[in-house]
Amino acid sequence: MVRYAMRFLEAKGALVALAADGEAPADAERRPLTVAAAEGTLGHLRGETIGADDPGLIARSLNGERVELVDRAAGEATPLVAGLEVASAAAVPLRAHGVLVGTLVIAEPRDGVFAPEDVRLLSTVATHAAIVIANARFFEMVHHAKEQWETAFDAxxxxxxxxxxxxxxxxxxxxxxxxxxxxxxxxxxxxxxxxxxxxxxxxxxxxxxxxxxxxxxxxxxxxxxxxxxxxxxxxxxxxxxxxxxxxxxxxxVTDQQHMESQLIQSEKLAAVGQLVSGVAHELNNPLTSIAGLSEFLLEQKELGSKDRGHLRVIHEQAERAGRIVRNLLTFARKGPAEQGRVNLNDVIQRTLLLMAHDLKLKDITVEKVLPTIPEILGDRHALQQAVLNLLNNAAQAVAENTPGRRRLICVNTWFDQRVRMRVSDSGPGIPDAVVPQLFTPFFTTKEPGQGTGLGLSITYSIVEAHGGRINLERPPDGGAAFLVDLPPAPPAPLTPSPASAVEDAAGRKALDPSAPVVKRTILLVDDDPAVRRMVKALFGREGHTVEVARTPQHALDLVRTRSYDLILADARATARDHLFVEHLIAAHPGLKERILVATGDVRASTDEALAHLGLRYVRKPFNLRDLRDEAARVWAAAIGTIE
CATH class of the missing domain: 3.30.450.20 (PAS domain)
Known part of the structure; x- marks a missing residue:
């Protein structure tokens, strides 16, 4: 274009200066110019930037609408840019579709060389040049937008x-x-x-x-x-x-759906947990009294063998119901009820022994591979309940096998940074429609009356409470398999216990049973008549005096006037909208070592309060040995026997 203008207008120099790109086309005259092309005597200006406030013809031409012609012969100074003058020059703004894109300038070192027809020709050239430049810019914008779109499309x-x-x-x-x-x-x-x-x-x-x-x-x-x-x-x-x-x-959305289903599952388990915790707590007191009084009667020497047998069954069933309640409380609490080192292989073996008769009657074969694995930390009874649920689920599945198909359950354990257990069966498998609700509470595919729908959901809760995971596998040869993985227990401490102390199954220090019995005075704060009867019978037979407070406020009044060696209080006992034991310690800090709390509560606030107060506690339903041992620890702590 520059060369074309030079040739047809017989000019010795020409250039095109373009306005810098901007967001608003209307402000082009206020933006700097860049010399995009220059030939002849103006070739040295190629690539130069000219400010909008430059006094020369190039910048000034942007403010005009027509060709501007200057000639030194007419006595006019003709600076193109600051510091550069020529004899004759003409400049025309480049406009396309009403948008100013730049300016076209021709220059001549001689005076008076541009005639009126040259000016008209320059205007025509400028019009076509502006359209070409505008189209080029438009296509560049389109190409850039296309590249951006393709980048976003692929990203x-x-x-x-x-x-x-x-x-x-x-x-x-x-x-x-x-x-x-x-x-x-x-x-x-x-x-x-x-x-x-x-x-x-x-x-x-x-x-x-x-x-x-x-x-x-x-x-x-x-x-x-x-x-x-x-x-x-x-x-x-x-x-x-x-x-x-x-x-x-x-x-x-595979992962998203999995997370959503886990969230829904957790919400369902939380709702069921609240229901279960209320029911389980209400069972604690009657189970405590049944187990305690039956054990109390079993200790009577004059009891006949037949009556002793009946009582033993009552006591064993009460203990069994107590373990079920503890498992339900574990389900509701989302945390192990008791922490201890547990050998998972031993739990599996004991569970299989419990089921041996039933499995034999149903003609079910169990194959197990149980190599040596590390212990895990948790509640033995809860873990046994989880294993029992998985084995029961497998046994019910293979019982549906058609004649000729083997009824087989396989149990394997191994260790690879986590303790793992796999329970698989040769049953008909689990339909796709059932899988999403497999761990949903009360969901069951069994006929009414044949299943509660809680087995797998309780197992899920127990495993999760122990820091583990449970997943369903679907073997290619049919059947179903549940894979459980649990964290191993930390290494056992090597520090020996003092020779004067003995450790019980939960790892707690127990007193020497040969220690002499001292008569004690006990204050009992519990609103359940059966529990009060059981506690009075136990301690009364051993010569201790048990005084029962009618209400928590009555207990606070009694403590102000009398001295007690043990204050046995229900965790839910409240006075003035606060826990009774909180009021008691606030009013009588010296009695803290004499307080024993009986709790079957699953509320986090209660556990946190007891932990904050640093009180000893025994969980309901408890047996006589538990209560005797904890009471002995309170008395021993009060006189400094046990630190």
Missing amino acids: LSEGIAVVDVQGSIRRANRSLAAMLGSAIPSVIGRDLGTALLGESPALVELLAAARRGDRAQPLVLRSAPLGRTLRVNAARIPSPEQEASVVVLVED
């Missing part, structure tokens, strides 16, 4: 495809290609429905609705070819053609 984590009226992929981004396990060129031309879902009438209907311009609900479908869960949405691409293409958004 999206969701798969995107443009499909034609036959459903074939015409364009795809990298995420979709990765989802399909192919390179982008290999994806183009494939049928989207077949590639994603196989045969899917629902997807065909979604694409048809999108082509009609209807706003259809996204589909959430399980992809058999990909083994993933996909959310698919589609929209019509605006087009004058009747049969328009459709853009399809494909999102892998």
